[in-house]
Amino acid sequence: MTPSKRLLSLDAFRGLTVAAMILVNNPGSWARIYPPLKHAEWHGCTPTDLVFPFFLFIVGVAIVYALETKKIDISNHNQLLIKAAKRGAILFGLGLFLALFPKFNFETVRIMGVLQRIGIVYFICAAIFIKTTPRTQFICMTGILILYWILMTLVPVPGFGAPNLEKETNLAAWVDRLVLTENHTWKSAKTWDPEGVLSTLPAVATGLFGMLIGSILKGKEKPAAEKTTWLFSFGIIAWILGMFWGLFFPINKSLWTSSYVLYCGGLASMMLALFYWIIDVQGHNRWCRIFVAYGVNAITVFFLSAIISKVMGMIKVNANGEEVSSRTWLYDTFFTSWLPSDIASLAWALAFVLFFLLLLWPMYKKNLIIKV
Known part of the structure; x- marks a missing residue:
């Protein structure tokens, strides 16, 4: 990256x-x-809850700087995809190693985790970036956020009935138990994982958000002041939309809700804009x-x-x-x-x-x- x-x-x-x-x-x-x-006990967002989405946002921005010029030549695409897959696999492997170390008990190892999610998000976002335009990337991000909202709030949970957002009975927790089984989830919960399978989908949207901001920042047609303004503007809009959506689909890190993606992505965009203006533009x-x-x-x-x-x-x-x-x-x-x-x-x-x-x-x- x-x-x-x-x-x-x-x-x-x-x-x-x-x-x-x-x-x-x-x-x-x-x-x-x-x-x-x-961290917030469940719904809500503390300063600590901003840290991981900020990093995934940065992963998205960095993809643009790493791959934009390389993807122009279509003949490079397969090679770029292979490299992205290798990097994603290495990150996933490092995370799995941390989960195994020092006992290396494969029967109860937590399969998902922070580095594992970074690896998955990196590969999917890099692949989308290599093969699509910013317009398509925006459609993908929006589609993911809406799809996840529908899945979490309208799809009944097998064995529990009506859709809900409680810790152990929501759809994401059910998928974690189905795919990972209780032996391979977060040891503090056992019945669900904050870096679980289904919630990785909106985490990809966080990376896509970063890619869209990175495309604005990397663009040569706009002066620095205008780029900074765009970053602040999109950040404020996303932040407000996130808070509004949170009234219906609560901001929640463990579920990585769609409102959480927009809320954190908006704040990350404004933070990057501030850093960019002070450090790169003003030279401080x-x-x-x-x-x-x-x-x-x-x-x-x-x-x-x-x-x-x-x-x-x-x-x-x-x-x-x-x-x-x-x-x-x-x-x-x-x-x-x-x-x-x-x-x-x-x-x-x-x-x-x-x-x-x-x-x-x-x-x-x-x-x-x-x-x-």
Whole structure:
């Protein structure tokens, strides 16, 4: 997902997003999460619920920068599709590896997950981009959002009757149990998966939204100020439509509802417009280099953060005669020993994010980018 000509604002936005992903995925204690870093219980949207759709939106924008010039020659299409399939499979495989590590129990492994969804969305969106125009992409996005709305609100749920949006009895949960079975869903629920099968469909629409915004941003016919205005305008319209649709089809991350796609996509478009205007147009880019360091190696740092967190849980140390994980010992020794519980949990998460800067900054300075 590396653009052929790097857009600094996109790298910075991606870096901020992946840093936020690591932050919310690594609290000091899951029992004491800093309140703003919590997901909505079900319906609704917190700042934390914006992180994943922002990343998928960025995936869509990056596809335009990576493939637009390459797809002009139709003879390249098959090769581009093969490369997109390989990249999507690698992302899916990395996610599956994280789910398996360290026990590698294939009988209960969670099949879907964050990287798996990124891989699927990337491949489908890349394939659509290679073979279609922005107009067709808009039709595809709109069609997906309407189709998902119809499926979730009008199709009866086998075994439960009337369509509904409750956690365990909605159509998406039923599909997860049918396709994945309860052995391979999210371990915290077992009966449904927040990155499940059916809800991946509207997640593709989030990527398509990013592609449409990327096409505006990449276009050469409009001056920078006009591009920024278009991004803000489309963002505001989508955000308002999302809130309005949410009155009938509630904004919900776990279900990835159509209203959620528009609501988050609108906010992401406005955020990218702000970054683009400040960083690329006005040239105020010194402040964003830390985020860029995360952004150019986003998948690498996300993968490593998950691995290191698990390894820290595996390594045991002796603390006051009791064997605890190295993670617990570090957290208790340097954070909970002098900070209130919620603040300690936040401080650990921030420290964990900043730890990776020690690795990423030298890589950024040497222009070392690990492509996935």
